[in-house]
Every structure is written in structure tokens, then in C-alpha cells.
Amino acid sequence: xxxxxxxxxxxxxxxxxxxxxxxxxxxxxxxxxxxxxxxxxxxxxxxxxxxxxxxxxxxxxxxxxxxxxxxxxxxxxxxxxxxxxxxxxxxxxxxxxxxxxxxxxxxxxxxxxxxxxxxxxxxxxxxxxxxxxxxxxxxxxxxxxxxxxxxxxxxxxxxxxxxxxxxxxxxxxxxxxxxxxxxxxxxxxxxxxxxxxxxxxxxxxxxxxxxxxxxxxxxxxxxxxxxxxxxxxxxxxxxxxxxxxxxxxxxxxxxxxxxxxxxxxxxxxxxxxxxxxxxxxxxxxxxxxxxxxxxxxxxxxxxxxxxxxxxxxxxxxxxxxxxxxxxxxxxxxxxxxxxxxxxxxxxxxxxxxxxxxxxxxxxxxxxxxxxxxxxxxxxxxxxxxxxxxxxxxxxxxxxxxxxxxxxxxxxxxxxxxxxxxxxxxxxxxxxxxxxxxxxxxxxxxxxxxxxxxxxxxxxxxxxxxxxxxxxxxxxxxxxxxxxxxxx
Ligand code: FAD
Numbered sequence: 251x252x253x254x255x256x257x258x259x260x261x262x263x264x265x266x267x268x269x270x271x272x273x274x275x276x277x278x279x280x281x282x283x284x285x286x287x288x289x290x291x292x293x294x295x296x297x298x299x300x301x302x303x304x305x306x307x308x309x310x311x312x313x314x315x316x317x318x319x320x321x322x323x324x325x326x327x328x329x330x331x332x333x334x335x336x337x338x339x340x341x342x343x344x345x346x347x348x349x350x351x352x353x354x355x356x357x358x359x360x361x362x363x364x365x366x367x368x369x370x371x372x373x374x375x376x377x378x379x380x381x382x383x384x385x386x387x388x389x390x391x392x393x394x395x396x397x398x399x400x401x402x403x404x405x406x407x408x409x410x411x412x413x414x415x416x417x418x419x420x421x422x423x424x425x426x427x428x429x430x431x432x433x434x435x436x437x438x439x440x441x442x443x444x445x446x447x448x449x450x451x452x453x454x455x456x457x458x459x460x461x462x463x464x465x466x467x468x469x470x471x472x473x474x475x476x477x478x479x480x481x482x483x484x485x486x487x488x489x490x491x492x493x494x495x496x497x498x499x500x501x502x503x504x505x506x507x508x509x510x511x512x513x514x515x516x517x518x519x520x521x522x523x524x525x526x527x528x529x530x531x532x533x534x535x536x537x538x539x540x541x542x543x544x545x546x547x548x549x550x551x552x553x554x555x556x557x558x559x560x561x562x563x564x565x566x567x568x569x570x571x572x573x574x575x576x577x578x579x580x581x582x583x584x585x586x587x588x589x590x591x592x593x594x595x596x597x598x599x600x601x602x603x604x605x606x607x608x609x610x611x612x613x614x615x616x617x618x619x620x621x622x623x624x625x626x627x628x629x630x631x632x633x634x635x636x637x638x639x640x641x642x643x644x645x646x647x648x649x650x651x652x653x654x655x656x657x658x659x660x661x662x663x664x665x666x667x668x669x670x671x672x673x674x675x676x677x678x679x680x681x682x683x684x685x686x687x688x689x690x691x692x693x694x695x696x697x698x699x700x701x702x703x704x705x706x707x708x709x710x711x712x713x714x715x716x717x718x719x720x721x722x723x724x725x726x727x728x729x730x731x732x733x734x735x736x737x
Pocket of ligand 1: 259260261262263264265282283284285300301302303304307308309310312373374375376398399400401419440531534535565566567568572573574575576577578608
């Protein structure tokens with residue numbers, strides 16, 4: 251039996267980083283992946299692209315689609331006038347999506363990883379014991395086994411849904427004809443991103459969100475800016491509602507949307523996208539045989555990414571708590587350290603993990619939200635600044651209702667931050683760096699931000715906090731000092 255330091259099951263955002271990092275650090279690594287897709291990059295030979303959801307059905311195609319949708323939106327508003335129907339033929343748009351995937355695919359390819367010295371085993375991996383993984387009838391042994399099998403769309407149990415047919419993130423990028431009407435089940439990041447993209451491409455989009463507002467992990471005031479933008483663009487958003495049944499009538503799907511107050515409305519649609527949460531890919535993995543504990547939400551792993559079985563580790567979507575590519579990659583680094591240099595085990599830094607919803611405007615977040623701080627009884631103060639007063643945003647036309655806010659503790663240290671703005675994702679980094687290093691909000695005010703830049707928003711938030719430090723007593727003292735200085 252072949253023996254490895256690391257046997258990685260799943261060649262996506264998490265597994266690929268473990269595999270590449272492992273061989274880089276001198277380990278013998280086997281990478282088991284059951285789904286590679288053929289891609290033809292613009293400047294090289296065809297490759298078998300691994301990469302999991304991120305490359306195949308997630309981040310990359312959705313961001314490429316959003317970019318195409320943004321261009322279509324700008325063209326419609328700038329040249330053709332609002333309200334023109336979008337292109338019915340999605341072919342060229344999806345070709346662009348495919349081209350973006352193809353350009354990235356070599357990085358995640360079987361060919362590249364084989365070249366790095368990883369033994370890539372194509373097929374479904376199954377644990378036979380805490381150290382043994384079977385692939386296509388062959389069993390390999392790992393000192394450590396890393397499970398990085400990702401997640402898939404959770405399909406809610408809605409009467410009639412299965413019979414009516416529906417799309418998920420795995421099938422939506424196969425569309426070549428734009429649905430005239432699209433109903434999105436789910437108001438989370440995937441639902442709003444794809445909902446906005448299809449609206450901008452020309453579909454009539456309805457989003458059904460089971461929570462009080464879209465992006466339920468964000469504060470209501472932050473999500474409201476996005477919700478208003480979506481509604482402005484013509485997206486119909488039903489909050490506090492759920493699809494309670496689906497029927498097919500005369501070629502169209504009719505979705506009964508039931509609100510929290512019990513009232514119901516029938517929405518006719520041509521296509522349904524299910525984006526109502528995720529399920530971990532744990533089936534057929536042999537977790538039971540290896541004695542690895544898991545729930546319907548995740549493989550149970552601690553902050554060191556250890557499962558209850560010492561040789562088995564779990565990272566990425568299958569383990570959570572975050573379901574992001576950068577989180578999976580970050581956990582991969584923790585596992586590499588804990589398996590190949592296991593002197594003092596490293597822990598994941600959950601509190602400093604940022605995330606972005608890539609709508610227009612984007613929503614970027616790190617740490618505690620204002621509502622969470624209140625709910626958890628954490629002593630805090632909140633300061634915010636509006637992009638309507640940021641000169642660059644005014645010039646760009648991106649002021650509007652967009653804003654940034656920072657939650658601080660009584661000593662002024664940053665507990666969390668949220669930004670809503672078309673470039674929120676790129677603006678958040680500075681706050682993450684400050685928060686991670688325990689800096690106070692005033693540190694953001696001490697940085698010289700170039701004028702006119704969007705980054706001046708950080709200084710503006712810090713100044714709001716500074717203003718509150720000017721108590722009447724301090725102000726009186728300053729007035730006396732000024733009077734003394736002009737004698
Ligand atoms: P994956 O990358 O999905 O990899 C899992 C791999 O395991 C897959 O290749 C699968 O084939 C393989 N596998 C499963 N079972 C087995 C088995 N038994 N044997 C062998 N192989 C197996 N995140 C972001 O950070 N930013 C974004 O903008 C973003 N956008 C997204 C948009 C959409 C539409 C979706 C659906 C997701 C998005 N995500 C985004 C989330 C991101 O895609 C995931 O968090 C990330 O891919 C998780 O990485 P992973 O390694 O856990 O799983």
C-alpha cells in the first residue's frame with residue numbers, strides 16, 4: 251500500500267492548498283478528486299481543471315457573470331435607456347464566463363499538481379479506516395487524512411419543486427437562453443449576486459427571502475442599501491417569505507410565496523434558482539467507518555481543524571463555520587502546520603475573517619456586527635460615515651446611501667466593521683489589518699489617505715469617534731488655552 255504524509259480528499263479551494271503546500275514542505279501527498287472538467291486556456295494546452303465549486307460552479311463563474319451583467323447594465327443605462335430588455339441569447343455571456351474559468355483552470359489543474367509532485371488520484375475517495383482511503387478499488391495510507399469535499403446546494407422540501415425542475419449553482423451557468431422570468435429561492439449572498447446578475451442581463455427577477463431582509467448575516471441598515479438598489483433595478487424582493495409550493499401551469503411554473511403573516515401570492519416564472527443554503531458533502535465518504543463525527547450541517551472539527559479522530563482533519567465548506575474560498579485556503583494553512591510541524595497546534599482566527607457579497611453595491615464585513623454586539627450584550631459604540639460626503643465617491647457617482655461603519659469596544663479597539671459600496675470588498679482590507687492587530691479605530695484616522703480616494707472613508711469614521719472625545723470639559727479647556735495663546 252502506498253504511504254503518504256497527507257491524503258487529501260477533495261481538490262477544491264481547501265484541498266489544493268494543502269496538496270501544493272504539502273509537497274512544497276517536503277511531504278508525500280496524494281490528492282483524491284472525483285470531478286475534473288476539461289478547459290482550454292487562452293495561452294496553453296487543454297487541462298483537466300479541478301478547483302471544486304470555486305472554479306467550476308461558484309466564485310469564478312459568478313463573478314464573471316456579474317462583470318458581464320454590469321457591462322450590460324451600464325450599456326442599457328448609458329446608451330440605450332433604462333428598461334430595454336436584455337439579450338435573449340446568453341451564449342456570448344456564458345462564453346465569457348467559460349473563458350474566465352479557462353484562464354484560471356491551469357492553476358487548479360491535474361497537470362499542474364502532478365508536475366508539483368502530488369499523486370493525483372481521479373475518483374471518489376472513501377475512508378476505510380482512520381488512515382486508509384479507497385479510490386477506484388485501490389487503497390492508500392495516510393499519516394493524516396484531510397477531508398475537503400465541499401458543499402452543495404440545499405434543496406428545500408417544497409411540494410412540487412422537484413417535479414417542476416429547478417436550477418442550482420451547478421446548472422445555472424449551463425443556461426444559453428436567458429429566462430424571461432427567474433425566481434430565486436434564497437436571499438443570501440448567492441441568491442442576491444445571481445439575482446442581480448440575471449436582472450441586469452434582462453430577466454424579470456423575484457427573490458424570495460425567508461429572513462427579515464436579504465443578506466441576513468448583515469445588519470438591517472447595511473442590507474437595506476442593497477435591497478433598495480435591487481428594487482431600483484426592478485428586482486422584486488419578498489422578505490420574511492418562503493416558497494410554499496410549486497405547480498406547472500401551461501408551460502410556466504407558478505410558485506406560491508407565503509409571507510410570515512400568512513398571506514400568499516402566486517408568482518409565475520420560467521425558471522427557479524434554488525439558493526437556500528448549503529449541505530456538506532459527507533455522503534459516501536466512509537466517515538462512519540473511520541468513526542468521524544458529523545452532523546447534517548458539517549463534519550465536527552475544532553478550531554485546529556481536528557475531527558474527533560486524531561488522524562482525520564476537515565477544512566472548507568464541509569467543516570465550516572464559514573463557507574468561503576479564502577477561509578478554506580486559510581484552514582489549509584492551519585492543517586499544513588498542524589500535520590507537518592505539529593509541535594504547538596495552530597488555531598483558526600475566526601474573528602478576523604472578512605467576507606464580501608459581490609453585488610452592486612458590495613457588502614463587506616469583518617467581525618462583530620452592530621446587531622450581534624447588541625444581542626450578545628457586548629459593550630460597544632458604533633461610528634459611521636457616509637460616502638455621500640466622500641469627494642471621490644461624489645465624483646464617481648457612488649455616494650448615494652452607501653456608508654461604512656465600525657463597531658468598537660470601550661477602549662476604542664475595533665470589534666467589527668461593515669462597508670456597503672461598489673468597492674467595499676477592496677476597501678475592507680485596511681480595517682481587517684487594524685482589527686487583526688488590535689489597533690484602535692483612531693489608528694485608521696492617523697493614516698494619511700490619498701485625496702480624493704474612497705479610502706478616506708476610514709479617516710472619516712475615525713473622526714466621528716474623535717468628535718465624541720471632545721467633551722464639554724475638554725472643549726472649555728481648549729477655549730481657555732486658545733485665549734491664553736493670543737494674549
Ligand atoms: P470545494 O472547492 O467545493 O471543493 C470540494 C471538492 O471535493 C470538489 O472538487 C469535489 O468534486 C470534491 N469531492 C467531493 N467529494 C469527494 C469525494 N468523495 N472524493 C473525491 N473528491 C470529492 N466564496 C468566496 O470566498 N468568494 C466568492 O465570491 C464566492 N462565491 C460563490 C458563488 C457561488 C455561486 C457559490 C456556490 C459559492 C461561492 N463561494 C464563494 C464559496 C466557495 O465556492 C466555497 O466556499 C469553496 O469552494 C469551498 O472550498 P472547499 O475546498 O471546501 O470545497
